[in-house]
Amino acid sequence: METPTTEPPVKVAALCGSLRPGSYTAQALRIALQGARERGAETSFIDLRDYRLPVHPGDKAIAATDPEGQRLRAAVRATDGLILGTPEYHGSFSGVLKNALDYLAFEELEGKMIGLVGVSGGAMGAFGGLGGLRHIGRALHAWVVPEQAAIPEAWKVFDSEGRLKDPRLAERVAGVGREVARSPGITSAVSRWNSCTPGKRPPGTLAQRRGGHPLVGWPEIEY
Numbered sequence: 686m687e688t689p690t691t692e693p694p695v696k697v698a699a700l701c702g703s704l705r706p707g708s709y710t711a712q713a714l715r716i717a718l719q720g721a722r723e724r725g726a727e728t729s730f731i732d733l734r735d736y737r738l739p740v741h742p743g744d745k746a747i748a749a750t751d752p753e754g755q756r757l758r759a760a761v762r763a764t765d766g767l768i769l770g771t772p773e774y775h776g777s778f779s780g781v782l783k784n785a786l787d788y789l790a791f792e793e794l795e796g797k798m799i800g801l802v803g804v805s806g807g808a809m810g811a812f813g814g815l816g817g818l819r820h821i822g823r824a825l826h827a828w829v830v831p832e833q834a835a836i837p838e839a840w841k842v843f844d845s846e847g848r849l850k851d852p853r854l855a856e857r858v859a860g861v862g863r864e865v866a867r868s869p870g871i872t873s874a875v876s877r878w879n880s881c882t883p884g885k886r887p888p889g890t891l892a893q894r895r896g897g898h899p900l901v902g903w904p905e906i907e908y
């Protein structure tokens with residue numbers, strides 16, 4: 686008789702690109718994480734204020750020796766999916782988020798789901814920042830979900846409890862988290878790859894093994 690297997694919960698983290706106390710980006714990310722939990726995900730919040738991350742030195746070997754960079758990489762590596770949150774700064778994403786992302790590589794993000802949430806002070810939303818983050822996700826071989834949430838005039842749309850006053854906007858933000866947690870084929874494939882006994886893991890990167898698709902190339906892997 687076959688023993689039924691229980692998939693471990695998908696792990697989704699939010700990475701916040703604002704260091705400001707009371708950040709609206711952070712508030713939006715907490716709503717997105719709630720959406721991920723509704724889909725059964727285990728969630729965590731990566732607050733860059735808890736990291737003393739130096740400006741990336743431009744040399745990957747030197748960056749790899751930085752203990753805070755290592756800590757950040759380990760936190761992201763432990764996830765199946767990531768929700769990036771950014772404030773719009775001069776029509777783009779924040780420098781603090783870019784610096785953190787520069788510490789990450791394929792090992793942390795390849796094949797994983799990424800969701801995007803942005804806030805802005807002005808009425809135009811965070812579309813500049815979100816577009817740039819989408820490019821970064823592609824460069825890191827991650828799967829950036831099509832759903833994204835931009836929150837314009839963030840200073841007037843949250844209540845004192847950090848909830849969005851407009852339920853439709855709240856639903857859109859939560860939907861980003863739900864989508865990141867949703868793709869069980871891709872996320873469980875990544876979990877399987879990550880939990881694969883190192884000696885039994887096939888050579889090459891996850892992308893090379895996938896043959897261009899995350900669900901291709903798995904049957905030969907031993908666990």
Ligand SMILES: Cc1cc2nc3c(=O)[nH]c(=O)nc-3n(C[C@H](O)[C@H](O)[C@H](O)COP(=O)(O)O)c2cc1C
Nearest residue numbers: 703705708709710772773774775776805806807839
């Ligand atoms: C350096 C800087 C640049 C900004 N540039 C823009 C901008 O281009 N467009 C905009 O709508 N808001 C801009 N803002 C306003 C922020 O998007 C807004 O204050 C946002 O709430 C900040 O996010 P936070 O609350 O998570 O810190 C800028 C703020 C700063 C500090």
